[in-house]
Amino acid sequence: MSTYTNISLAARPNPGPITPDLFKVEYKSIPQAGPGQVLVKQTYMSLDPAMIGWMSPDQESYVPPVEIGEVMRSAGIGEIVESNHPDFAVGDRVRGMLGWREYLVSGGEGLTKLPTNLNEEMALAVFALPGMTATQGLYGFGDPKKGETIVVSGAAGSVGSIVGQLAKADGLNVIGVAGDDEKCDWIRDELGFDAAINYKTDDIPARLREYAPNGVDIYFENTGGAIQQPVFDQMNTHGRIIVCGMIADYTSDTPSAGPNWIPLIKKRITIRGFAMPDHFQDVQKLTEKLTPYVINGKIRYRTHVLEGLESAIDGLNLFFTGGNRGKLIVKL
Amino acid sequence: MSTYTNISLAARPNPGPITPDLFKVEYKSIPQAGPGQVLVKQTYMSLDPAMIGWMSPDQESYVPPVEIGEVMRSAGIGEIVESNHPDFAVGDRVRGMLGWREYLVSGGEGLTKLPTNLNEEMALAVFALPGMTATQGLYGFGDPKKGETIVVSGAAGSVGSIVGQLAKADGLNVIGVAGDDEKCDWIRDELGFDAAINYKTDDIPARLREYAPNGVDIYFENTGGAIQQPVFDQMNTHGRIIVCGMIADYTSDTPSAGPNWIPLIKKRITIRGFAMPDHFQDVQKLTEKLTPYVINGKIRYRTHVLEGLESAIDGLNLFFTGGNRGKLIVKL
Structure with missing residues (x-):
């Protein structure tokens, strides 16, 4: 040829x-x-x-x-x-x-x-944009601590699945949000997330109260859409929100409304948007952070x-x- | 008696x-x-x-x-x-x-x-909650740099008026937002703000483009309301938004919508809500930061x-x- x-x-x-x-x-x-x-x-x-x-x-x-x-x-x-x-x-x-x-x-x-x-x-699914993004977002901005609760939207996606597994390995209570039951089963049963919410069919606020009885400390946002406001409503004092993706809104003519900012004051919440081109100089450091989790079998893909x-x-x-x-x- | x-x-x-x-x-x-x-x-x-x-x-x-x-x-x-x-x-x-x-x-x-x-x-207007709040918000979270542009809502208020004057003393382009012409005149003519916007009568987006031709680097939010979305739309890459007050929404039954989060990613913006009880242990340090500005005649009230x-x-x-x-x- x-x-x-x-x-x-x-x-x-x-x-x-x-x-x-x-x-x-x-x-x-x-x-x-x-x-x-x-x-x-x-x-x-x-x-x-x-x-x-x-x-x-x-x-x-x-x-x-x-x-x-x-x-x-x-x-x-x-x-x-x-x-x-x-x-x-x-x-x-x-x-x-x-x-x-x-x-x-x-x-x-x-x-x-x-x-x-x-x-x-594995090179493309883990040691590339998805893994670097997950590692930078979670550790650069999320400050995850053992015993805390994290909600990850787009949890079956390339970034979200790694974020959730890193957090689980660190001892957090990990709730993943996905758009169908097969993905929910996968993140819960195969990846070891503590709970999964199907945002299309579940009662989101009720499931959040059930799976995050002590509130949400970290919200890793990959999608926007129906999940955003309910998770925002359950954020704890000093919560951290990391905005990595808003795929649910990328194709809409008029962007959906975001949450009102009053709770940001009452709960002293930080919302941080990020994108990897700002952090390409840190890829070596991020790879070193991620590698032990992979070697120890904590990251499936x-x-x-x-x-x-x-x-x-x-x-x-x-x-x-x-x-x-x-x-x-x-x-x- | x-x-x-x-x-x-x-x-x-x-x-x-x-x-x-x-x-x-x-x-x-x-x-x-x-x-x-x-x-x-x-x-x-x-x-x-x-x-x-x-x-x-x-x-x-x-x-x-x-x-x-x-x-x-x-x-x-x-x-x-x-x-x-x-x-x-x-x-x-x-x-x-x-x-x-x-x-x-x-x-x-x-x-x-x-x-x-x-x-x-002066003890109540400057060296108390207003001055401590302004100093913590601007320097603790705003990272103001000479030549940058800051928008302050509630700019004639006790906190906003100090934030704007501190920023002006540091060499920023300072735009204040207030709710009547007398307040706008005061912050511009007496306090030395570079520009003032009357959110009730001015064309907010047009005035923002005029007064902030290079965009907005810091948004110090004291009010919420009509000003929020237009300022959000003008934020620069790596902009910082400090949410200190939302007085426009405190009396409403249903909180108004906030901005959509897509620009947080595109522009890598941080939104930080804060409240002073978290920082009361820093009052001595904040007072030391604020005092030279007052002694040098930079802070009027x-x-x-x-x-x-x-x-x-x-x-x-x-x-x-x-x-x-x-x-x-x-x-x-």
Whole structure:
């Protein structure tokens, strides 16, 4: 095969589902590595909720949007198939922001070798954006203490599932919120969360009172939506709210209202919004924090693997529907 | 005169104005100081927005409510008129939580002598709850930096007026929000704020764009209400929001909606609610921080003095109407 698939952004999304016309799919000739370059064949590509933001023209976002006509942005893992670069040999596995394409030529900038003992799926599901985000959010801003209660929304998601398991390993009472019973069963029965709430079918305030009889100390917010106000109402004095994602609102024309601020005073609550590009310089430190939990078997994960690059397009909609079962990965 | 006026709480307030039936006014015989005691004649009493909270039965509040039948809580200044206590002499001026009464007998607990160079009005308007609150909020949580822009709501109030002047002295661009033109004139022309917005008559978003062309770095929130969402919309990346008061919502049956949380992520904003009882152990440090600004003439204040203890009852409504002109003090 002398051609490869390349997908670039063709238009900005409107509120609502991601549609194929937002992308341009092209079949290009596989290039050759020039002097000092490598040719990378991507093998696994990560799909992340942040991509919705990267596609949008919002000037207030924390990273520049993908330009129209530019290859769509993504993290991934690939194999060196040609090398004229002293640091990389044919067969090396590398990771980096590879983009939505099967092959790319690179001068090596931004490529790092994958440790030989790390498989690709764990590399993308744990030791990548999800694990770094979970670790930074929980320990950088959450100040978790044994015996406290944490509520994690989007708890079956790539970030939420790690947050909850870290907190459980630290001795907290961990309540996960998810959108269907299968996910609730998974976080409770497989990951060891103390309790799970199905926000679509459960009586949220009643379940919160039952599972958090002493109130909520930490609220790790990945979704927004129906769960937000009820959890906010149960926050304890000196509670910490970490706002990591609001996927329930990303596709709506008019953002939903947030909670009134009076309880912030009465309970001296801190709400902290964050995004990982502010903390990329801390990745080494975050990895060192996360690694012992993984080595000690405290962090389980599952992957939802899509086959073929073009499956990424419709795959993004799984973030809105909650239809994915684990970390979304595209196998190329 | 052998009797004095004593006002105790008779009933919990409902949403809406403070009414006389919430209090019981009694005329009692002036007691005598027993062994180890002092008799204090209160001369100046502070009225503070926090009193509305103290009257309410809210179990979530940061200080216990005043019990029904108990003397209403307040800070004040008095004079020692009898003393059997080695630390206090007749004629000494003392401050403490004296309550809504003209006389009280005390064993000296919680009474501190007023420095001889400090007049009573400045003691209550600056070196008391307002100044401590302003200093803790701005420096404890605001991280103000020269050249940044701060918006202060309730800017003509006892806390807001000090926050704005501290920020101005530190070289920030200071925008105050108040509810009438006289207050706007005062904070701009007398206190030196860079700009003032009348939230009742001005086009708030337009004025914010004009006065904060580079966006808002710090939002010191004393009121809630109409100003909140427009300021929130103008926050800069890494902005800090300090929530000190929400007086606009204290009398409403249904709290107004707060801003949606998506911008907290995009702009990595921190919202911090606080209340001074958490920081009473830092009063000495806060006083040391505030004093140089006062000595250097950076902090001006005005007092709105009511005459006679019973004027306190209706005086509380001035917090809701915004009818006060300066720190509310009852002269006894």
